[in-house]
Amino acid sequence: MLTHLTPGIQQETPRTETLTRELSYVEALREATDQAMEADPSVILFGLDVDDPKAIQGTTRGLAEKYGPARVFGTPLSEDAMTGTAIGMALAGLRPIHVHIRMDFLMLAMNQLVNVAAKSRYMYGGKVALPLVIRSMIGKSWGQGAQHSQGLYSFFMHVPGLKVVAPTTPFDAKGCLLAAIHDDNPVMFVEHRILHFHKGPVPTESYTVQPGRSRITATGEDVTLVGISAMQPECLAARHYLAAIGIHAEVIDPIWLSPLDIEPIVESAEKTGRLVVVDNGWSNCGAGAEILAQVAERLMGIRDLRVRRMGFAPVTCPTTPVLEELFYPNARTIAGAARDLVEGQPTGWIPEENPALRGIAFKGPF
Amino acid sequence: MLTHLTPGIQQETPRTETLTRELSYVEALREATDQAMEADPSVILFGLDVDDPKAIQGTTRGLAEKYGPARVFGTPLSEDAMTGTAIGMALAGLRPIHVHIRMDFLMLAMNQLVNVAAKSRYMYGGKVALPLVIRSMIGKSWGQGAQHSQGLYSFFMHVPGLKVVAPTTPFDAKGCLLAAIHDDNPVMFVEHRILHFHKGPVPTESYTVQPGRSRITATGEDVTLVGISAMQPECLAARHYLAAIGIHAEVIDPIWLSPLDIEPIVESAEKTGRLVVVDNGWSNCGAGAEILAQVAERLMGIRDLRVRRMGFAPVTCPTTPVLEELFYPNARTIAGAARDLVEGQPTGWIPEENPALRGIAFKGPF
């Protein structure tokens, strides 16, 4: 019954050549949210603790003060109802951003996400639209353990009617969040706590990184590495380890997991003949399974190919650091797997650790 | 703090050669439950409407009367808490069977299933066990629509710590349910409303169809069809359509989806060189993606292969019969796809409908 407000800000293409300003991923998210809220009063932001002193790692810092408690508010501990509430707001023409400090907590919201958000437009014959963004974070390190570490985005990739994005750089964090807010459909916006610490060039203006476009983040001829979420920087580091032994890896960041831009992955795999997909979740029925399946459907009979998935070990995430280390793929194990694929046999090779290539480590308490 | 009761009934192997008695899938489930409850007082059965006049399509008929309201009871409409309650019972050494008339409703129970049931044993260092069975049904036909038709088992395949089974025959329904009840781990037991109407030979005695064993349901040399849940009879019917044009399909029923018995599928695909996986859910990150990925990892470079997935159309399930017909794969479209794969090109062929091969149709109201 409400009509959309139509703010007057124009779409712009980011001037990538002038990217001199560095922001952290956290700051990029904050800026995107701020710009969207500034541009459109129908954008509202809520979720547990968005307005508290920690401000979701800083990603919502200052916004409650700037936009007031009607537009930015913390909620009760009621993930199911608050997700349903977000859907109701979107039905009324608002553009809610609902934030969850852990992706694991989305399990309490699955009914509204899968049975309502994903389906409303279709099952109501196109009569409604749901411009809704669900932000959630994947945890890692320092004993996050079983219930604070899951990367469950494949659930959302499985269900038609949801879009899924997992940006890995500050640039994409900002552009994808703006694209997600701009989108008239429910978007699952997947963040990773480790990526929050990353810094990179980010344009000051508003821009969008649109759904369904992946990015080749490094070129190479010998093997294709697809790195999802926090595994993207690990793949880039693996490329350095591989380069040191003369193997040239191409690295791809899918960015949007649904709709998934498979074309560049297929092309790269066709070129290199070897594909490793490194997932930030479990492999079984995961994003990596989907990518391998699509590549197999497309290239079998066309190109002789070797493929391999890496991801979480097929166990619950343990807290103790010695086991947690084994639970996750990392640059060195990725490099080892890629080399095995290139040589066509298990080599047992794992590069010596190069401290310059070590990922950002997260230290407690949380 | 409770210790397990140890009933004295022995494990037996079913004498398949003497299978003369026919039961429906519904009756097979009822008999399995009855036998398990008879054998072990720690088995208890609950869920919305298990004790009502419809008795979950008859699968729980008479059990409330026989075992009393402490062991067989309907519940409030509280899927989240009742799942948590089932887990608590299992922690105390009971063997609960929790029944859901629709798989879609499990979305309300995801937190307990994914964050608690799947993880408890591991995150508590092996100190507890969760002998828990979750039965749920997939709906189809007669306008079940968006929220009463989903086959979401790939969610449970994704998460370590859960077993998943989707038996397709009365024989396996009974044996798998007994195996699930017998198992000391959480088992997601997936049924399909259409399969409920199927009849087949079922031994009278107790027997188990153990986790992690698939079954070749028909042999052939030209193409391998893997049919999951209600797509298994469709694959068997497709085989007849194909035989009529001289193509010999091998058909495999995975039965247990997690742990998945990939070996016979790999062997068959290696033999036939063509693999079609027909899923009873969406393809994206689905069971079919997992099977294709595993086959690709194993056979690429070893066998020239063509692979293909079929499953729900990548849309929400529509109610109108004309669109619903297009939403699902069926024997004829499977046959067409298999032929295309065998001939290595799109043929456009779909066999004329043979009424003798038509699947069981479900008529309303529900």
Added chain:
Amino acid sequence: MYASLYRALYRIRRLEEETARIYPTDRIKSPVHLSIGQEAVAVGVCATLQPQDVVFGTYRGHALYLAKGGSMKAMVAEMFGKVTGCARGKGGSMHLIAPEVGVMGTSAVVGTTIPNAVGYAYALRYRESDSLVVSFFGDGATEEGVFAESLNFAALKQLPILFVCENNQYAIHTHQARRQATTDICARVTAHGIPAERITNNDVLRLFERSQAITREIRAGHGPRFLEVMTYRWFEHVGPNKDFQLGYRSLEEAQPWIESDQVVRLANLVDRPVREQIEREVTEEVLDAFRFAEASPFPNATELDADVFKEEAACSLI
């Protein structure tokens, strides 16, 4: 006013009777959860609403959809699976929608539209609208955790929403007393700080009166309210038949409800000529709706892929 209430009640009754009558012909390709016996709830409340007010309901949604002004033709066509249906044949009887008259959705998963209604109410408040939202659900839905969560949030934010519990005492075949430790739903609601009251006897006039007073207060900004209306389902949970033979409830239990049928009661309050005219018009409308549905085409195959996503953005944010 009696005349318009009677028309609203009779429209629903006739439509559903016709639905039950033709169901065995298999032209309705959809499960149907009939409201016969419960029409008073939707009618009594909706008669006090403005067109721009918004309602959310359940799979048992025919009465609500019609009472709020939804097109009968579009509804019957929807049940027939026709492209002229209110959801283009994709939703069926359980997913009725009519945004043009404020019917914002009905869901087949119990309890799910309750928080959606709360969110809509949040948006109204945020936009300083003087409209309100009414959330309709059954007694069973109050057992879902989302109900308590929704009450808390609505009360915390003092939202313009009326919760209406259609208490027909059963969830499918199970009586409320076998599912709820105490059957005093209003007590659970007031504990969240929301004023609650019960209409004990399906009385459409009393409900109309209370709803009028309550919605006035909600519009005045006094926050959410709750109404429990005791009522009774005459037909089976789903499908076109009576089901007293199943034994989970008795015909004696139903008797007082049937005797106090609000359709008959209101009929008797309307002058005969007016009443006969209403009945003629409604009967014609009902038959028309079925003819329309019958004559309408099914969606064509290309509709399968339509409307998974909305393609163009409604507002240019950036």
Added chain:
Amino acid sequence: MYASLYRALYRIRRLEEETARIYPTDRIKSPVHLSIGQEAVAVGVCATLQPQDVVFGTYRGHALYLAKGGSMKAMVAEMFGKVTGCARGKGGSMHLIAPEVGVMGTSAVVGTTIPNAVGYAYALRYRESDSLVVSFFGDGATEEGVFAESLNFAALKQLPILFVCENNQYAIHTHQARRQATTDICARVTAHGIPAERITNNDVLRLFERSQAITREIRAGHGPRFLEVMTYRWFEHVGPNKDFQLGYRSLEEAQPWIESDQVVRLANLVDRPVREQIEREVTEEVLDAFRFAEASPFPNATELDADVFKEEAACSLI
């Protein structure tokens, strides 16, 4: 009795103080949610329990685990990620367990152990045990729908369970009044037919007394009960520091709670020599536990794959 309550309180206090002290050394590879200030809740209730009674708790579980009799060594080793930990290093501080003394689990997802406790109570009732279950959770957990659902089922089946809400008024940094439309949690509980009462001042003796009376009634088969205990967290939500500088709460607010510290109060009720002996013994136990943890090995790599499933069936059903 004062002596044993003091020992129980002091054990938890000393253990957590030591935890906070050594936290900056990074030997504890786990987030820690300290109970300092709140020890009275677990201690007052657990002192009235039998060994075979069962408790479920939250990520803020050190106090409960120790009060119910969990091994301190195994707990500290768990925080260190060592294989000698109560969960073999796989659970960390948030997933403590000790089935041998009835600690059946603590969870990092708010509210999740509440229905687990209810299910355990169902099993006890089913087996005609005279044990009971206590479910501990925070004020925040009562906002989750599962809380209402669990209350309803426990009351419907009249299960032997005591619900204990540790109301420290905050969920992380947000005050109860900003999350709950009414802060009267007991009213919400009694509306489900469960008798509920509140201890307003963290008073361990009063709590002990009430818990003793209430658990007696539960054991006698009178169904579930609810206790809300007002208490206060002195440290930050998670981590080893104070956090009054953040501004979400004031030191003034904390002052009365600090002044009525139950550890000090009980210390003063115990004769000096006894008290000194307790303090010596506890201090030794705490240092021992840290030494044990320090000296214990990490799990070896093969542990990664262990215990996803239980392999052999416990009972041969068939």
